[in-house]
Amino acid sequence: MTTQNPIESSSFKDDLLNIYPAKVARKRAKSVLENNPDVPEEIQANVRTVPGIITQRGCTYAGCKGVVLGPTRDIVNLVHGPIGCSFYAWLTRRNQTDAGTDGENFINYAFSTDLQDENIVFGGEKKLKEAIREINQLFHPKAIGIFSTCPVGLIGDDVHSVARDMEAELEDKVNIFGFSCEGYKGVSQSAGHHIANNGLFKHVIGLDDTDNGGKFKMNLLGEYNIGGDAFELERTFKDLGITLVSSFSGNSTYDKFANSHTADLNAVMCHRSINYVAEMMEKKYGIPWMKVNLIGAEASAKSFRKIAKYFDDAELTKLTEEIIERELAEVKKVRDEVLPRTKGKTAMLFVGGSRAHHYQELFKEMGMTIVAAGYEFAHRDDYEGRRVLPTIKVDADSRNIEELKVTKDDARFKPRKTEEFLHKLDESFKESGDELMSDYRGMMSEMQKGALVIDDLSHREMERLIEIYHPDVFCAGIKEKYAVQKMGIPLKQLHSYDYGGPYAGFRGAINFYRDIDRMVNSNVWHLIPAPWDKTAPTLTAGFVA
């Protein structure tokens, strides 16, 4: 099944959208287009999902607690609300962590104020305060994050003032901070990422000025250690002699966040979820940022080279090339092995705010074609590139998410590089075809011409896509997985990796090649037609004769 765009996407678009009432179809039409990598067309993104549509999207709380703060092991994440929100975010995102044998690790715990009807009527602040006292008494954590769920905002509980009061009240030194991440804010998880970024920036980043040493110091942003991705990347950074001051937030700790402003570079993986922190740290502390993609062996090699160029050290440059050569040799062995079985096959990716872009690299390395892709909660800049940022209309749903006013911190601001160096660096990135500093070119510029780009794909659209294009593998999340597989197409979850991974970095690429090879070549899909289905016509013919 290697069909590529068998029909014109304009007629596909009609076919896809004629299932909707006229008004819905008109709205959806702006989120579906045929890709032109040279001049990416404007796509509608980060807008409300039509009520009643079966959507992939979740809520602001999920983006804040689940995605950004979830992976940090030593902050107690206290969910203020009825029990469900805490329950569903309990260990469900596969954020691995290494706390050693005696480190603090609250990842395996769920904490909730379990609000009851009397709290909804009379307010939940008293219960929240008591919960914080109990947590402090039981666990003595360094920090407690309070996460507001839908009813909290409505009943007027002020989690921020509770946080301040409790910090003052407790004898132990505990950093307590609140997040107004009620589920109804924004239009998807994305608003929650922004709120989480703001909270970390206001309450944690910059608290510890200790210089812990290291020749090349950087932070890795937008990496969440799903399936051990961070562990694999840490391995290569260690080999390179690069110190990861902090990650945001895979395998991270409170202390590392607090110290992260001592780094000299921010490398951004998932632009959507964390670009706010990168920008704010640049303004306040003078840390330049660059976009990297450590998904895919070639993309990883490219990104490590970019980082080496930034640090501008002959030894590091040499070492980077040696390590890339060493790692790619291992990668090549497996790629050569799977390539004959994966080449020419097709894939679709509908996931996340960066993964649908990044994972295209891995498929390309396997000789597979991306027929269609789109994000679940991204914004236009993630599709079209940051050049469109000034033209993005701020609508009512985005306006209510706080934009922090960030100014230079005179005591801590330190230019890491001269203007002249950064200019030369950009020139060299231009030459090598890389993104410049502080830039992200988005998904569309790297997708082939004519491929379909669809934002916030609905269930019905997904079924039509599969019926028409029969991709060899579909990438999305758990809610899509089994519907697609019932249709006889394997689905790779790119949120949870189907409990496999890591997929980042060099060894991650090897794991991904093997997993996709297994999925597209698994016997089970060929067993669907039963023998009697296959032989039935012959039998009938026999009777007729």
Place this chain on the structure above:
Amino acid sequence: MLLRHTSTEVMERQAVTINPAKTCQPVGAMYAALGIHGCLPHSHGSQGCCSYHRTVLTRHFKEPVMAATSSFTEGSAVFGGQSNLVQAISTIFTVYNPDIVAVHTTCLSETIGDDVKQIISAAGDEGKIPEGKKVIYTNTPSYVGSHITGYSNMLNSIVGQLAVKGPRKDQVNVLCGWMEPSDMREIKSILKEFHVKGVVLPDVSDVLDTPLTGKHDIFPKGGTTLPEIASMGSSKHTLALGQWGAEAAAITLDSKCKVPFTTLQIPIGIEATDNFVAELSRVTGVPVPESLKAERGRLLDMIADMNQYLYNKKVALWGDPDTLIPLVKFLRDINLVPTHIVSGTPGPTFKETISSIVPLANVKNGAQADMFLLHQWIKNEKVDLLIGNTYGKYIARDEDTPLLRHGFPILDRVGHSYFPSVGYKGAMRIVEKILGLLMDRQDRDAPESKVELTM
């Protein structure tokens, strides 16, 4: 240690719940609604609720779980969700064309006070509900009760809004408490053995255990049909399986359609299955079929043969009242010792009922009856076996104690949706699994000189 911060010393808590042994109402409503044929559950609230509920159900069943959402924004939270729900109803019937939409609320729509009944009727007036199609609703504020309450509320609303009083029919209703598709299939198979006509509600068999065929139906072939549900008002009797999950709906059927009912436990284990079978025989006048008698005998035979491996083994359990009560009784019947039991689901009779079966056990339900407390109890008094949902695997590993997965959610194993734990057959499966765990442990732990070939 995975749960390295769990201390042995138990501190009385008033406010914080740690590692809950329950979740919230709407997921139960969504689950119950999936047991109606041709039904699209609809979550009236933020997108996250619907996403989380679909996710946990999908992970538990490894099956597609279809449901829609009102996709609230801040504007809807301020001005009310009426336009969201009306538009949702219109979109759903145009795009997915279900027979019925079952709306449940969330803490958000409950807190702002959306009148869902009125909104649905407005949608009807605006012509958004096609002829012959149904939209029902239930109120499921997440800050009251638990997922079981939500399940019960939806079940209650289904019969309350769809059952029709009519001339008595020679059929019985079986209202299922929260159980697996495999269990509902087994209940139907017991009815078949009796040769009685029954309506089983909800019925998620052939909805959440569908075959791989190369085709996906948003509305699979299973589920109780609308005509069947309507006819429940004409049945001669209702058996409600589970006081927490099913009794409210039985009371509604009685008061609305004068169908008398008996509340029974979910038929887990010998006694609860005996009671179900005996009551079914009594209300239908059909003697207990020989096949079931033989099944019961095989179960007892198996227990007698293997009693030495079960005797006096201590067990810790967590889960839902309707499941825990018959399960604890069954464990006692086969000489295991339920020692620590928690359920996050509130209810005044739980503790009393459990304590009447196991007077010496630690029992708590409702507020702060969570898995953190259970783990602390276990640290104070070790057990030989854990029975509960997947979250127990962290305790199991830390305490090096085998875990029998039972309840909701089971996120890391398959089988629960295919093989029942109700009826005599289900009891055999429970015993088989317990024996497997305890005897594997004996095989693993025995000194080399003590390894037994025959057991």
